Amino acid sequence: MTTFDIRNRIYLELVELSGHVIAQRSWSATLWADCLYRTVRLAKPDHRCRLLHGTQEIKPSTPLVALDLSLGSGIQVVWIARQTDAYKPGNTAFAAIKANGSVVTWGRTPFHALPMGSAPGGGVVHISHTFGAFAAILVDGSVVTWGDSQSGADSSAVAALLTEGVVQVVATDGAFAAMKANGSVVTWGRGGRGGDSSAVAALLTEGVVQVCGNCGTFVARLSNGSIVTWGDSWGRAVQAVPEVTDAIHICSTSSHAWCAFLLNGSVVTWGSSHFGGDSSAVAQHLTEGVVQVRGTNTACAALMIDGSVVTWGDDAAGGDSSGVALLLRDIISVTGSGGAFAAIRQNGCVVTWGDDAERGDSSEVAALLTEGVVHICGIEQAFAAIKADGSVVTWGQQNMGGDSSAVASLLTEGVVAIC
Structure with a gap:
């Protein structure tokens, strides 16, 4: 009542x-x-x-x-839907899903790319991408891949496992991981970037409830609350993976750092201290009330239940939010790019901070970000915002996703998701 x-x-x-x-x-x-x-x-x-x-x-x-x-x-x-579209290091292209299930892409592909496949014509419900390749889940639970064959577009080795039952696809910079309805995980792409999960295969056959990835490493949360990792371990050299059995959510927070939400409401972080893995400076703020954690390459931001934001890590890459402190209230969402953050306030306006070159400076489109913004996605040097009317606003390096003029006519309405 x-x-x-x-x-x-x-x-x-x-x-x-x-x-x-x-x-x-x-x-x-x-x-x-x-x-x-x-x-x-x-x-x-x-x-x-x-x-x-x-x-x-x-x-x-x-x-x-x-x-x-x-x-x-x-x-x-x-x-x-689960918000799995956290910033991925190196990405220079966006993909937008429209209400009719079609896909619109723009930005730059890697210079070394060996293209294969093409975007599906419709029926898309989710997209994830590496640095150069895309993977889409269709309405029937199958997966379609396209883009750079060296970065995950070639899924032929596991094609038989991707025809049905896929409920989540996430990526590192060079590999994909698909979680199926039966709790198993399928990986492909560059072996050293997480595409080879053979070392932990026995733990990924059932009971997986969530997977996420950052720069070369995947992390899976199991139904018993424990955590499994595989891929490049360089970013975890300073702080080891915590031995927890009560994780209720995990997420990548920067290119080489992670966090886990625990049953008691607190958050623990790990990974390289140079990339935000060490949150000891703000630990007292992370014991309760954290609802979201996002990152840039080297800094992290936590959205609190009261609408405030706590930041740590590299000051120049968004770890220092003092310049916009008065504006960081009534925040409902935070997103990172390579070196900047963008936050949405309850009235639909956007606040940005961090490295101007990484689009901490949104002045070029400021008039379009004063109201009506409902979602933001960040890549290496650009952001894309979805407005309440289904249109999209982009800003950042023009050849790295900041300029969407080539597909502008397709982004005026009906966009429901961007990654």
């Missing part, structure tokens, strides 16, 4: 489609609905969702006082 009492507080139930109650408590009627979104994301970090009140969708910018309390129903939580 949804009620409003004399103390000017609103009581809400946040309920999944299954009937599971995520939260049941009161909020001040003076707040915006972004507080509901942050609460929901604590249940499933890095998932996207929609909130429905009756048949009406609640936006993060919706004032709670504007809710129609006569509807007499709780707030319905509809999970959309």
Whole structure:
């Protein structure tokens, strides 16, 4: 039920489609609905969702006082998709999925690329990419690959395993990993970049619930809460992988660093201290209330439940956010590029900071980022933002994805995801 009492507080139930109650408590009627979104994301970090009140969708910018309390129903939580599109080192191209399942790509492919295959004409529900190759999950659970044959576009060795049942595909800079509905994992691409998982094969045949990748390394979370890694171990040389058995979510935070959300609400990080793997300087802020962690090449940013942002790592690459500290409130999402961050506020405007050359300077498109932004994706030296009307705004190095003019007519509406 949804009620409003004399103390000017609103009581809400946040309920999944299954009937599971995520939260049941009161909020001040003076707040915006972004507080509901942050609460929901604590249940499933890095998932996207929609909130429905009756048949009406609640936006993060919706004032709670504007809710129609006569509807007499709780707030319905509809999970959309896991946010696996964290920044990947070296990527110089974007891929956008449209509402009709078609794909639009732009940017630069590697100079050494040996092209093979082509983008599917439709039916795409998810895309991931290495530095030079793309992998798309289709509506039937199969996978299609294209791009540089040396960077994962050639999936022929595992083709028989990719015809059905794939629920997640993630990438390093040179390899892919596909998680199937039965909890197994299939890998291909450059062996030294994670394409060869033979060393941990026995652990990847069942019970895998999540996989993610960064620069050369994959990490898998098992159903028992433990963590398995394979690929290039250079980035983990300074801080070893934590021996945890209660991880509820994992994610790459920079090119050579990781973090795990634990059952008690805290976050642990590991990897190279030069790339944000050492978060000891901000450890006191990571014991509870973290809803998202993102990174650049060498710095990290954590979005907190109160809408604030905690940063650490290389100051020049976004680790120092003091220059925009007054603007980092009411944040609902953070994304990184090679050396800069972009954050979306509850009103749909964008705040950027970090290395100007890595697009910490968004002044060239500032007028287009003052409202209506719902999602941002970052690659090496560019960002792409999806607006509420399905259009796309890009900025950054022109030949590395920042210039989308060649496909501009295809990006004016209907875009639902970008990686």
